[in-house]
Amino acid sequence: MSEVPVTTESTAGQAGEEPPLHGRLHYKILLTTLLCAAPLIFGVDYLFYRNLRRDKIAEQSRQLQHIAATVAVVLDVSLIPWEQDAAPPVPEALRSRLRDLQRANELEQPIDLFYRWNETWMPVFTDRPPAHELRPEAWQVIRRQEPLATDVYTDQHGTWISAYAPLRAGPESPVVGLVAVHTRADRMNMLIIDHFKLLFLEVTLTGLFIIAFFSLILRYFVTQPLGQLLEGVRAMARRDYTYPIPTTANDELGALARAFVRTRETLQHYVAELESFAQTLEEKVEERSIDLMSANQELLLANSELYENQRQLRKINEDLRRANLAVMESNRLKSEFVANMSHELRTPLNAIIGYTSLLQRGRYGPLSEAQMRALTRIAENSTNLLELINTFLDFSKIAAGKMEIQVSEVDLVKFLSETITPLEALARAKSLTLSFMSPPQVPSALTDPARLRQIVTNLVSNALKFTEQGSVTVVLDVDPAAETFTIEVRDTGIGIAEKDLPHIFEEFRQVDGSATRKYGGTGLGLSIARKNVLLLDGTIEVESEVGKGSVFRVRLPLRLREHEKMEASEKPIALPCPAPDNRIILCIDDEPDLAQQLKTMLDLTSYTVISARNVTEGLELTAVLRPRVVVLDLILPGISGLTYLERLAEDPLLKHIPVIVVSQADRRMAQTAFEFPMVIGYHPKPLDRTWLLNNLQKIEQETQLRRQTGQGVANSVENVLS
DSSP, X not given: OOOOOOOOOOHHHHHHHSOOHHHHHHHHHHHHHHHHHHHHHHHHHHHHHHHHHHHHHHHHHHHHHHHHHHHHHHSOGGGSOOOGGGOOOOOHHHHHHHHHHHHHTTOSSOOEEEEEETTEEEESOTTSOOSSOOOTHHHHHHHHTSOEEOOOEEETTEEEEEEEEEEESSTTSOEEEEEEEEEESHHHHXXXXXXXXHHHHHHHHHHHHHHHHHHHHHIIIIIHHHHHHHHHHHHHXXXXXXXXXXXXXXXXXXXXXXXXHHHHHHHHHHHHHHHHHHHHHHHHHHHHHHHHHHHHHHHHHHHHHHXXXXXXXXXXXXXHHHHHHHHHHHHXXXXXXXXXXXXXXXXXHHHHHHHHHHHHTTTTOOOOHHHHHHHHHHHHHHHHHHHHHHHHHHHHHHHTTOOOOOOEEEOHHHHHHXXXXXXXXXXXXXXXXXXXXOOSOOOOEEEOHHHHHHHHHHHHHHHHHTOSSSEEEEEEEEETTTTEEEEEEEEOSSOOOGGGGGGTTSTTOOSOHHHHHHHOOOSOXXXXXXXXXXXXXXXXXXXXXXTTEEEEEEEEESBOOOOOOOOOSOOXXXXXXXXXXXXXXXXXXXXXXXXXXXXXXXXXXXXXXXXXXXXXXXXXXXXXXXXXXXXXXSOOSSSOHHHHHHHHHHOTTTTTSOEEEEXXXXXXXXXXXXXXXXXXXXXXXXOOXXXXXXXXXXXXXXXXXXXXXXXXXXXOOOBOOO
């Protein structure tokens, strides 16, 4: 039978390396008792010392009081010359009597006599000073009419105790003087210390004897039985279950010993069972070894297949990661392409729209009616094309998650009326009725007006597009309890089939191909509207019936959570620092169309337009010309317009020149430009002549006012970022 291995320490090692447990425990208990008893012994000694000193001082005070009272009684008062103003000599008999009393009472200091003169105690012996100054207790002798001793006090001569007694001419006569006796307290302190040494030795020896006796009792009743238990545990560790352990004590240690013996017997039984079980287990292990080896072969094969699967999975994950990176790079390139293409497409379109507007205003001579109709068609188609480009750009921004929310206070009734008004022309062209309904009391909303305008415009335009007869109605409703407002766009158009409703908000999706050919459009209007609704934390629903019309319902919160937003469009105008007669406008744009439009718009004014094609050329011309105003495009080749603004802000001579930004830059770039104090306005391309002249007029008014007052006044210009 194989034995279960048990890890034990050798008996020789235990006996040679460790002292008995009861010895170590005994020393620890003895040390702990000493540490606990030492403060108690010292405390008792201190109490004895304090009481002894108090008793000795009290005894000495009583003795001095008795001596002072005795001197006051036996002293012949008639020998004292009370009339000191005549300074008669003190009789030698009085001096001799006092010396006798001093020797009789073993006093170290001479006895002093005082008599009361007005409010002062005067010494009787004028030929020598008093041995000690009078203490405050001397006045209490007069009040109490009895001897009184002082507390221990210290002066320049040492530590003393004094006593005073009243002097009377007779038993019933008033107090006429004082007797003062003195003794050193130093000698008394030495006596106290000598006595305390003996007392301290007695108390300490008694305490140590008690501790030693307690230690012996503790060793016999506690540590010695614990040592026997330890030897039993060590024997059990050696698998010796026969070591004798006394169990006769009728206390906690005896109970512990009996419990240990029972535990040892139980353990011995379990060890025997464990050895039997180990033998049986060994036989079973031998039986299962063959099966386990076979299973190991199968497991190795399975592990090989698993490793191959993991390798293929890692390869697939790597392919997915590369594909994901490729998709991300494709999205980035797509975004850059859309942004670049929108800029490249809008630049010539802006020029077309700008020049068309100039031609329609007759800047290049009168036009015939046919030419005006042709120009109108050019302007309409250019505007439609610009709207399509802007739609694609908005969609790409939303898809890329770059659309920002700019929150401001909106008067819903006024805002919706102004949004719908430009669409009335389209309704009249199709003989449709476009109406707006709202409750009488509508609170203002905190939302993004640009996104809300795009939502309403897309929904109303979509309704007008697919409605041939009837009406389009915009209904505003407010739910104060839910803090939401609802905009419904109802039309009497062709309607939407139920099977097409789930796909109505998908990109580039219309009801069918014939709708695209008949009504036109990109299929992005409803998709952009839905994405804008989600950006504003709202919901959009649609109800429709073929042949009867549709209802688009948008529900938005009245108070949209605050986002980072651009400051209000009005911004203080920084006055330029050039000479008053400087009428130069510097145009910085890589395309010559903007400069040409400025020249045409300002041909009847006194302004001179000078153009620069890049930031470097613009900075040089700005430093040389000190223009009245700078018209800046933010999107420039190489160095951007933002860098021009940074360089301008760093130059103390140029940082006050007003800058008007005319650009198709995105909102973030425009917002960054507005952080520079010299930027006073922003207008997207194409530039509006009326807006430009209004801003130039405000700048001139500000300049004129500064000439008169010597300081600038902040004005505001309209921000048209939305």
